Amino acid sequence: MEFPRSSNDILSLEELEDVWPILQGEERLEALYAPSRPVAENFFLQLSSEDQADILTNLPEGEKRSWIRLLPPDDAADVLQIVNKEQHPSLLQYLDEPTRKEVTALLAYAEDDAGGLMNPRYARLRPDMPLDEAISYLKRQTRAQIENIYYIYVLDEGQHLLGVVSYRDLFSADPQKKIRDIMRTHIVKADEAMDQEALGQLFKRYKFLAVPVVDSENRLKGVVTVDDIVDVMTEEATEDIQKLGAVSPLEMPYMKTSIFDLVKKRAGWLSVLFLGEMLTASAMSRYALEIEKAVVLALFLPLIISSGGNSGSQASTLVIRAMAVGEITLRDWWRVAKREIFSGLALGGVLGVIGFIRIFVWQYFFESYGEHYTLIAITLFASLIGVVLIGTIAGSMLPFILSRLKLDPASASAPFVATLVDVGGLIIYFSIAALLLQGSLL
Amino acid sequence: MEFPRSSNDILSLEELEDVWPILQGEERLEALYAPSRPVAENFFLQLSSEDQADILTNLPEGEKRSWIRLLPPDDAADVLQIVNKEQHPSLLQYLDEPTRKEVTALLAYAEDDAGGLMNPRYARLRPDMPLDEAISYLKRQTRAQIENIYYIYVLDEGQHLLGVVSYRDLFSADPQKKIRDIMRTHIVKADEAMDQEALGQLFKRYKFLAVPVVDSENRLKGVVTVDDIVDVMTEEATEDIQKLGAVSPLEMPYMKTSIFDLVKKRAGWLSVLFLGEMLTASAMSRYALEIEKAVVLALFLPLIISSGGNSGSQASTLVIRAMAVGEITLRDWWRVAKREIFSGLALGGVLGVIGFIRIFVWQYFFESYGEHYTLIAITLFASLIGVVLIGTIAGSMLPFILSRLKLDPASASAPFVATLVDVGGLIIYFSIAALLLQGSLL
Numbered sequence: 001m002e003f004p005r006s007s008n009d010i011l012s013l014e015e016l017e018d019v020w021p022i023l024q025g026e027e028r029l030e031a032l033y034a035p036s037r038p039v040a041e042n043f044f045l046q047l048s049s050e051d052q053a054d055i056l057t058n059l060p061e062g063e064k065r066s067w068i069r070l071l072p073p074d075d076a077a078d079v080l081q082i083v084n085k086e087q088h089p090s091l092l093q094y095l096d097e098p099t100r101k102e103v104t105a106l107l108a109y110a111e112d113d114a115g116g117l118m119n120p121r122y123a124r125l126r127p128d129m130p131l132d133e134a135i136s137y138l139k140r141q142t143r144a145q146i147e148n149i150y151y152i153y154v155l156d157e158g159q160h161l162l163g164v165v166s167y168r169d170l171f172s173a174d175p176q177k178k179i180r181d182i183m184r185t186h187i188v189k190a191d192e193a194m195d196q197e198a199l200g201q202l203f204k205r206y207k208f209l210a211v212p213v214v215d216s217e218n219r220l221k222g223v224v225t226v227d228d229i230v231d232v233m234t235e236e237a238t239e240d241i242q243k244l245g246a247v248s249p250l251e252m253p254y255m256k257t258s259i260f261d262l263v264k265k266r267a268g269w270l271s272v273l274f275l276g277e278m279l280t281a282s283a284m285s286r287y288a289l290e291i292e293k294a295v296v297l298a299l300f301l302p303l304i305i306s307s308g309g310n311s312g313s314q315a316s317t318l319v320i321r322a323m324a325v326g327e328i329t330l331r332d333w334w335r336v337a338k339r340e341i342f343s344g345l346a347l348g349g350v351l352g353v354i355g356f357i358r359i360f361v362w363q364y365f366f367e368s369y370g371e372h373y374t375l376i377a378i379t380l381f382a383s384l385i386g387v388v389l390i391g392t393i394a395g396s397m398l399p400f401i402l403s404r405l406k407l408d409p410a411s412a413s414a415p416f417v418a419t420l421v422d423v424g425g426l427i428i429y430f431s432i433a434a435l436l437l438q439g440s441l442l
Numbered sequence: 443m444e445f446p447r448s449s450n451d452i453l454s455l456e457e458l459e460d461v462w463p464i465l466q467g468e469e470r471l472e473a474l475y476a477p478s479r480p481v482a483e484n485f486f487l488q489l490s491s492e493d494q495a496d497i498l499t500n501l502p503e504g505e506k507r508s509w510i511r512l513l514p515p516d517d518a519a520d521v522l523q524i525v526n527k528e529q530h531p532s533l534l535q536y537l538d539e540p541t542r543k544e545v546t547a548l549l550a551y552a553e554d555d556a557g558g559l560m561n562p563r564y565a566r567l568r569p570d571m572p573l574d575e576a577i578s579y580l581k582r583q584t585r586a587q588i589e590n591i592y593y594i595y596v597l598d599e600g601q602h603l604l605g606v607v608s609y610r611d612l613f614s615a616d617p618q619k620k621i622r623d624i625m626r627t628h629i630v631k632a633d634e635a636m637d638q639e640a641l642g643q644l645f646k647r648y649k650f651l652a653v654p655v656v657d658s659e660n661r662l663k664g665v666v667t668v669d670d671i672v673d674v675m676t677e678e679a680t681e682d683i684q685k686l687g688a689v690s691p692l693e694m695p696y697m698k699t700s701i702f703d704l705v706k707k708r709a710g711w712l713s714v715l716f717l718g719e720m721l722t723a724s725a726m727s728r729y730a731l732e733i734e735k736a737v738v739l740a741l742f743l744p745l746i747i748s749s750g751g752n753s754g755s756q757a758s759t760l761v762i763r764a765m766a767v768g769e770i771t772l773r774d775w776w777r778v779a780k781r782e783i784f785s786g787l788a789l790g791g792v793l794g795v796i797g798f799i800r801i802f803v804w805q806y807f808f809e810s811y812g813e814h815y816t817l818i819a820i821t822l823f824a825s826l827i828g829v830v831l832i833g834t835i836a837g838s839m840l841p842f843i844l845s846r847l848k849l850d851p852a853s854a855s856a857p858f859v860a861t862l863v864d865v866g867g868l869i870i871y872f873s874i875a876a877l878l879l880q881g882s883l884l
Contacts, residue, residue, distance in 0.1 A: 203672060204672055229672065233676065263789060271793065273752050274796055275796070295733050299727055306751075327696060328697060418751070
């Protein structure tokens, strides 16, 4: 909500933004002191919490106070959540007494809850104030550091939330009326413990600028504003995307995550998938005899099983995203299954035809597949339809199963689905081959 | 920005939301007329543009006017962008003359540009107005349908944007001052043609509530507000996620997309991947002799190549997301490559050790792999390191290559990377086997 202040400023703000990513440690502190103080402050305020934490811990002691005091209490709490617990006292000491209390209270909430996102400062009024008095009272209040300037909350003596008025309401009503007469009393509000993903949905649905956060007794604890929600939605999307790639969500940006952590976050899933994929080795050992008789079968193996994995990835991606944006819920499973069965047959048919043609073309030019090439082509065609079909079914139903088990459907990642489908695809392929090639190749 | 109005209302609004997804066609129109009119209107306003378009086209002629006039011009334009072009005149006729002009002007913009997102109505002032006069002028203006109530824009006679004031500024300054004295003149603004993804980054970075959209001569054309951006960011994430799953982005929600379209959006990529994967069949035919001699080699094939695909998917997912949120850019490629080479070696080592142990355990219990099992275990170990390494390198570098070619890095989907890596993995595996098993098994 800050505007750059002069023509030179906006230039050096942009320059600062430009060089920032390639600077490290000490250089960043120097860069921060290069432009005028207001520019540096604006720049500091728009940095991510990670960068703010970085700067605050590296600043010389004498400088820390003026920079940490720039932050509103919710942002200061975010910074503290990033630095080591041992450093908390050394940073908290620089805050003024009331802010320190607010920040300490915020630290008690989980980072991902409404309580962890809210700003404990908001404009407040009593219900029996006349409007003109309220307006001049607010003029004094707005000079303090109140981030949320869109709504004013009406509280009784016990801090219970009675209603809300917007600045626009104040503007347009008769100044002789009381707040009670113009306040809106049915308010969409969030519980302290509401998960940030649910909170994001609330904002998206009602297009609010701010949502009040109350405790179980309807006492106002703070306000979450839409600018924090924009960050939350990006964060949640990043988490989902990383899960879809079979990576445990990183807590920090990719480049800031240490290589050791990066390996740790990936080794877990990769090993699980590897163990799952070992089943293919076991399954294949049952078909060792067939492979020995007809090596041609082995040639198409990667092609067949990867097609199942790919169609499964497509299906799971579509279903997981539709679930995440609230478009489908558990009860839609059968409608989705019908769509995916049909899609699987159609897509399998397309690939089957391509595979069929490929065998005939290669046979014509290179005579690659011997006298039984028609049977091989039919085996390939039928296997592709079967494998793609189990791909779409497994890919689309796995997110429902995970969700039913109260697990995150986004864990049905492309590699996970592919691994599941590989074993099934292999069995389908060799079973169809055994059926069709008995007496000829086998 | 609308609040439900009474205690009964909020209940039936929630009930309406609850039943909506399972209703179809006629039933939806009936449901819309079940609650009180204000509730129905609030509900209608918070529906997606697709649902709004659905309702507006199905309503009886006499009802259309009052519902379409509820929509602000930018939302009305979104609805028109969804319905068939032939229906435009029949819906446009119900708008009042000035709104019709605004909507028609908006339809000329691409849906994904700043111009396509902006609302052409905004509060405006002249620079030489005294504050008290401005406030009473705004009181009259705010009664009209102006969505953006956060900033007021200061224009000259030619509609050129001179400055901006917030309601808060108006409140706290001396009422004898002129607008010119308090307006901020350095404004972050968007060009009409700015892409919605860039616009989203702008909002995220500066935490604005609204950004003015100007043409090349700095004439104010409209205002984009943060609530529209929340939708945009969700849309962009959905698009990226679908691409990561190797699906061409759907234009409509999954359940609203016809099965025919669904198959079409998937068949393209699936066929491309299938054609790519055919290279594995060609590559393998070169190793047919080796497979015939040592069928045991074929058993581990799916395990080996899928490990490369999985580690590649992880790497590409991490890199693509870091690019999308602006954390890394093209020039970071070498820093990323170094991280991924190290990660690939470490992850390959982990899988290699698991694979090595597996062979020894199976050999001990089942004597599965004959006298040369140690050599087979070493082949597996070395192949896994090689395959996982090319997986992480290909997965992390492919997004950079696509981005360098001005293509969307998100197209480096898990299945795409897996397909690329499969051929390479296969060649590595058989080459190592040829080297290590020469004279024993081969």
